[in-house]
Amino acid sequence: xxxxxxxxxxxxxxxxxxxxxxxxxxxxxxxxxxxxxxxxxxxxxxxxxxxxxxxxxxxxxxxxxxxxxxxxxxxxxxxxxxxxxxxxxxxxxxxxxxxxxxxxxxxxxxxxxxxxxxxxxxxxxxxxxxxxxxxxxxxxxxxxxxxxxxxxxxxxxxxxxxxxxxxxxxxxxxxxxxxxxxxxxxxxxxxxxxxxxxxxxxxxxxxxxxxxxxxxxxxxxxxxxxxxxxxxxxxxxxxxxxxxxxxxxxxxxxxxxxxxxxxxxxxxxxxxxxxxxxxxxxxxxxxxxxxxxxxxxxxxxxxxxxxxxxxxxxxxxxxxxxxxxxxxx
Amino acid sequence: xxxxxxxxxxxxxxxxxxxxxxxxxxxxxxxxxxxxxxxxxxxxxxxxxxxxxxxxxxxxxxxxxxxxxxxxxxxxxxxxxxxxxxxxxxxxxxxxxxxxxxxxxxxxxxxxxxxxxxxxxxxxxxxxxxxxxxxxxxxxxxxxxxxxxxxxxxxxxxxxxxxxxxxxxxxxxxxxxxxxxxxxxxxxxxxxxxxxxxxxxxxxxxxxxxxxxxxxxxxxxxxxxxxxxxxxxxxxxxxxxxxxxxxxxxxxxxxxxxxxxxxxxxxxxxxxxxxxxxxxxxxxxxxxxxxxxxxxxxxxxxxxxxxxxxxxxxxxxxxxxxxxxxxxxxxxxxxxxxxxxxxxxxxxxxxxxxxxxxxxxxxxxxxxxxxxxxxxxxxxxxxxxxxxxxxxxxxxxxxxxxxxxxxxxxxxxxxxxxxxx
Numbered sequence: 001x002x003x004x005x006x007x008x009x010x011x012x013x014x015x016x017x018x019x020x021x022x023x024x025x026x027x028x029x030x031x032x033x034x035x036x037x038x039x040x041x042x043x044x045x046x047x048x049x050x051x052x053x054x055x056x057x058x059x060x061x062x063x064x065x066x067x068x069x070x071x072x073x074x075x076x077x078x079x080x081x082x083x084x085x086x087x088x089x090x091x092x093x094x095x096x097x098x099x100x101x102x103x104x105x106x107x108x109x110x111x112x113x114x115x116x117x118x119x120x121x122x123x124x125x126x127x128x129x130x131x132x133x134x135x136x137x138x139x140x141x142x143x144x145x146x147x148x149x150x151x152x153x154x155x156x157x158x159x160x161x162x163x164x165x166x167x168x169x170x171x172x173x174x175x176x177x178x179x180x181x182x183x184x185x186x187x188x189x190x191x192x193x194x195x196x197x198x199x200x201x202x203x204x205x206x207x208x209x210x211x212x213x214x215x216x217x218x219x220x221x222x223x224x225x226x227x228x229x230x231x232x233x234x235x236x237x238x239x240x241x242x243x244x245x246x247x248x249x250x251x252x253x254x255x256x257x258x259x260x261x262x263x264x265x266x267x268x269x270x271x272x273x274x275x276x277x278x279x280x281x282x283x284x285x286x287x288x289x290x291x292x293x294x295x296x297x298x299x300x301x302x303x304x305x306x307x308x309x310x311x312x313x314x315x316x317x318x319x320x321x322x323x324x325x326x327x328x329x
Numbered sequence: 330x331x332x333x334x335x336x337x338x339x340x341x342x343x344x345x346x347x348x349x350x351x352x353x354x355x356x357x358x359x360x361x362x363x364x365x366x367x368x369x370x371x372x373x374x375x376x377x378x379x380x381x382x383x384x385x386x387x388x389x390x391x392x393x394x395x396x397x398x399x400x401x402x403x404x405x406x407x408x409x410x411x412x413x414x415x416x417x418x419x420x421x422x423x424x425x426x427x428x429x430x431x432x433x434x435x436x437x438x439x440x441x442x443x444x445x446x447x448x449x450x451x452x453x454x455x456x457x458x459x460x461x462x463x464x465x466x467x468x469x470x471x472x473x474x475x476x477x478x479x480x481x482x483x484x485x486x487x488x489x490x491x492x493x494x495x496x497x498x499x500x501x502x503x504x505x506x507x508x509x510x511x512x513x514x515x516x517x518x519x520x521x522x523x524x525x526x527x528x529x530x531x532x533x534x535x536x537x538x539x540x541x542x543x544x545x546x547x548x549x550x551x552x553x554x555x556x557x558x559x560x561x562x563x564x565x566x567x568x569x570x571x572x573x574x575x576x577x578x579x580x581x582x583x584x585x586x587x588x589x590x591x592x593x594x595x596x597x598x599x600x601x602x603x604x605x606x607x608x609x610x611x612x613x614x615x616x617x618x619x620x621x622x623x624x625x626x627x628x629x630x631x632x633x634x635x636x637x638x639x640x641x642x643x644x645x646x647x648x649x650x651x652x653x654x655x656x657x658x659x660x661x662x663x664x665x666x667x668x669x670x671x672x673x674x675x676x677x678x679x680x681x682x683x684x685x686x687x688x689x690x691x692x693x694x695x696x697x698x699x700x701x702x703x704x705x706x707x708x709x710x711x712x713x714x715x716x717x718x719x720x721x722x723x724x725x726x727x728x729x730x731x732x733x734x735x736x737x738x739x740x741x742x743x744x745x746x747x748x749x750x
Contacts, residue, residue, distance in 0.1 A: 072410040153583075160587050179731035265582040266397050268720035275727030276734070291403060293717045293750075295410065 062301045070298035077298075084302035094303070096277055097285035098310070100185065104260075104281065105253035105314075107189035112197045113245060119197065120204035121230050134205070137198030148195055149262035156187040156263075178263065184279040191259045196252070200245045207241035208234055243322045247315045254311050257283035282307050363646055366392045368416035370401035373472065373633075374667035378659055382650060389646060398422070398581070402716075408638070409435045415638035417647045421469060423632050424716030426458050427549075431713055433466035437637040440467045442648040450657070454708030455672045459634045469634030470655040473669035475600030476702030477535055477623040477630050480607060483691065484617050485595040489519040495621045495693065502624040506536055506565055509624040513574040516595060524576035527585060527594040529566050529730060530723030532575075535598045536562035537719070538709065539628035544719065545712025553718065553747055563722075567736045570729050577730040586610045598623060600630040601670030601699045608668070608689045620693040627705030632672065670699045677704060714750055721746050 066085070069078040088094050119137065127133055140148070155162045156177040164174045177183045211234060219229050235242070260279045264270035271288050273280025280288070282303065290300025367375065372395065379391040394416055396404060402425045408414035409432070421429055429436065439459075444467055448456055451471045459469040479502075483493050491512065492498055502509040513525035526532055537543050540558035545551060553559050569575065576594040578585040588594055589611035597603070599620060607618055635651045637644055653659060660671035661682055668687070676682045677700045685696035712718070725743035728734040734742070 072407065157584050159584050159593060160591070176731065179733065265579050266399060267579055267581055268399075268717075268724055269579060269727070270399075272724065275724040275731065278733070291407070293714055295406065 062304055065298055066301035066305050068298045070296070070301070072295035072297055080298070084299045085306065087299065088302050088306060093277060093280070094285060094306075097273075097280045097282050100181075100273065100277075100279055101254055101256070101281045103181075104185050104188050104192070104256060104279070105250065107185055108192035108196075108256075109246070109249045109253050111189075112193040113200060113242075113249065115193070116197050116200035116204055116245070117230070117235070119201040120208055121226075121234065123201065123205050124208050134202065137201050139198070140195050141199040143195070145195065145258045146262065148191055149259045152187065152191045152194070152259075153263045153265075156190075178269075178274060179276075179278070181276075181278040184260075184263070184274060188256065188259045188263060188279060191263075192253065192256060196249065200249070203241060203245055204238060207238035211237045239322070243319060246318050246322050250315050250318050251311055254307065254314065255283050256281050257287065260284055261287070282310070362388055362390055363643055364390045364392055365418060365643060365647055365650060366394060366416035368394045368396070368401065368405065368419040370396055370398045370420060370422070372667070373420065374663045374669065375654070377666070378654060378662065382653060386649075389650065405638075408640075412640055415640055417637065417641040417643055418651060419636050419638060420472070420633045421636050422716070423458060423475075423629070423634075423711060424719065426469065426634055427545075427711050427713045427715060429636065430459060430461050430466075430468055433461040433468055435639050436466070436468040437639055437641065437644040437648070438466040438468070439470065439637070439648060440465075442644060443652065444470065444648075447652070450675070451655075451672050452674055452703070452706075454629075454706070455632070457708065458711060459636070469636035470651050471672040472633045472635060472655055472660070473602060473631075473663070474672045474703050474706070475602055475629050475631035476670060476699050476704075476706055477538070477628050478599045478601075478698050478702055479596055479621045479623045480599035480603065480618055480690070481596045481621055482592055482594075482614075482617055483619050485520075485523070485592055486516075489516045489523075489595070491516060491519075493619075495619050498619070498621040503622070504624075506532075506562075506624045510565060510569050510572070510574070513569060514572055517573060522573060524594045525569075525574035526596050526598075527576045527578045527588060528580060528723075529570050529575045529577075529726045530719075531580065531598050532569065533562050533566040533722065533726060534719055535623065535628060535630060536565070536625060538630050539625045540709065541707065543709045543711065544715065544722075545710060547710050549712050551712070551718065551747055551750060553722070554744055563726075563740065566726060567729060570726065571736075575730055577727075579727070590614055592617070598630065600632075601664075601668055601695070601702075602631055604687065604690065604695065605668035608687075615689045616691050618689065619691045620695065620698055622698070623702070627702055627707065629703075629706045629709070632670075668695065670703060672703075674704075718747065718750065721750075 065077075067079060067081055067083075069080050069083070123130070123134060123137075154160075156164075158164065158174065158176045158178065161177070163177070168174055175183055177187045215233055215237065216229060219233050224232065260273050260281050261270050261284060263279065264273055269275055271284065271292055273284050286300050286303040286307070289296045289303065367379075369375070375393065379393070383389055383391070401420070402422065405415060405419050405421070406428070409429075447470075452474065455471040455474060456467075459471065460467050479499075481498060486498065487493050492501065501512050516525050517523065537559060540556070540562070542552065542556055542558065544553050544556070544559065576588060578588055578594070589597075589607050590613055592614070597607075599607075604620070608615075611618070635655065637647050637651070641647060655673075657671065657673040657675045657679075660673055661676055661679070663669050664671055664682065665685070671682065683696045683700050685694070686692045687695045722743050725734075725739040728739045728742070729736050
């Protein structure tokens with residue numbers, strides 16, 4: 001007690017501002033506690049402020065707009081409750097777009113993730129110029145999506161495309177990639193896969209390097225081959241990473257826009273995804289209604305929210321599906 | 330308390346200074362200079378004319394923004410609706426002009442800016458197209474018109490045993506579009522199935538543009554189903570598709586561009602502006618292309634107006650410029666450099682225009698051909714979503730071309746799609 005009194009004693013006289021008065025001390029203490037408790041929130045606040053302004057608010061506002069007949073060309077916004085959603089669900093073109101999106105998603109994501117897994121596995125082997133190969137994986141991902149789509153659209157051209165030229169010189173016939181449903185989906189899926197395979201491979205690689213060596217040694221001693229090791233050791237061990245890539249690829253795949261839009265060319269086919277809407281994705285469908293002749297923002301907002309729900313459901317299903325990996329193996 | 334008036338005065342002065350600088354920078358003035366922004370789709374050949382105008386008016390500078398055709402009009406609509414972002418001067422293609430004349434208050438009324446006295450300068454129908462329904466407001470001045478001709482490949486015609494000289498070629502289909510399709514059959518047979526034209530949508534559009542009434546009546550009702558001219562055009566186009574004449578290309582795609590040089594098709598409908606397009610796309614094919622008359626009489630395809638969005642800050646300066654730019658002298662210069670055909674009849678008597686030939690097209694007398702085409706045009710009323718309606722029908726023809734639908738299925742889907750317009 002006396003020591004404490006001695007310590008505070010000189011301070012009281014030395015500090016004329018009275019900061020160390022009982023009230024001042026309480027204030028200091030409060031400030032300290034506030035600093036400890038509140039500061040972290042303050043530091044992360046900018047993110048949340050920005051997220052609220054540019055993420056949450058538009059999201060909520062879109063929901064609000066989606067309950068209106070809301071055209072950019074008119075100042076009158078009529079409340080229609082769920083009218084837009086009703087119209088949407090009864091529009092066969094919407095279901096067509098949903099089907100196309102799912103088809104492209106499957107065609108793009110499944111081969112892409114399998115290829116990424118194999119590539120990552122190869123990259124764990126001892127290679128000369130390891131950094132070169134790993135960096136090379138990322139290059140397609142750095143290319144702008146528009147450039148990728150433009151180049152691939154030319155490669156898949158009907159009359160003068162490289163792919164058809166190769167097919168023809170191999171003795172197979174030419175393919176009008178754009179006019180068929182399956183062919184156009186494949187062409188678009190190739191663009192997506194080309195851009196994202198390397199990226200996913202690097203993520204898998206990072207996860208693989210965290211798998212303890214002794215697990216492999218044990219598997220090796222048990223006589224597991226390289227491939228068996230990949231599917232029975234590596235895949236179960238990096239399951240959280242696989243869940244991550246599957247979900248991210250799903251979210252991206254369900255929002256594909258630039259690839260089909262540019263594949264369709266500058267005319268009306270770029271908006272409807274071909275004359276028969278054979279490759280119109282959900283985002284393209286949204287674009288057709290929101291940013292085309294009618295500028296129907298209300299309807300487009302309803303499409304956006306429906307897409308959001310679709311993405312949540314599909315991501316959830318994928319998650320449940322991938323979770324079975326461990327129990328299966 | 331005493332200092333307060335001084336402070337207030339200082340604050341006021343500061344605010345005024347701020348406002349002043351804001352006014353200067355916001356208006357695009359820079360040391361007394363005014364920058365006019367010009368929004369176009371594609372190259373209108375205005376480059377040298379900006380320089381010429383800036384020499385006459387040193388205080389005016391230009392900034393050109395070029396976008397793709399469809400994007401340009403979508404952006405313009407967005408900018409008009411949101412009240413910001415539009416250029417001082419914007420080009421509008423004829424397929425979109427009615428959409429904008431329906432909302433004249435979004436544009437500066439050119440009648441108030443001095444256009445009222447110039448009415449006689451343009452083809453009457455060109456003037457009418459930019460006039461609001463009530464005739465009280467004019468939103469744009471005409472640049473070019475797209476009187477139609479038919480471009481054809483001399484080398485391919487020769488190989489097919491068809492006449493090569495333009496007068497004889499014109500005579501082949503002088504009667505009607507049926508004759509054109511008959512020539513197409515002949516061509517296909519002689520060549521073993523080569524394509525006669527590039528896209529059926531263009532052929533259909535040309536026939537529709539020649540009719541007295543197009544896809545809209547004068548009250549802006551869609552008459553696609555009831556107008557017999559549309560039905561006839563559709564049927565004949567379908568006939569040509571089924572005979573295998575169409576190269577099934579989509580306009581403005583890389584494949585289409587390549588087709589001009591590779592000679593994958595023998596004819597293409599040629600409004601005046603198309604000639605420069607062919608020339609730039611197929612520079613190696615000089616002398617191979619020639620120009621004949623179009624079947625079925627005269628008609629207009631394309632052509633543009635220059636409009637001044639009301640959000641622009643310099644209506645007087647912008648108007649003075651477009652008045653100068655669309656005057657006959659300047660339109661003639663544009664025609665010389667790009668092939669976009671003038672919309673001012675005064676030039677149609679002018680030897681400088683009528684005597685013009687184009688070396689690329691085997692010295693075709695383009696002046697004469699397109700003057701005759703423009704003079705013969707009977708104006709057709711253009712409805713608000715003209716461009717979109719024609720695109721929707723074109724897609725229907727596309728579905729027949731790629732074999733995904735029968736003509737009847739395609740037609741009923743077109744009508745279904747048009748219901749949402």
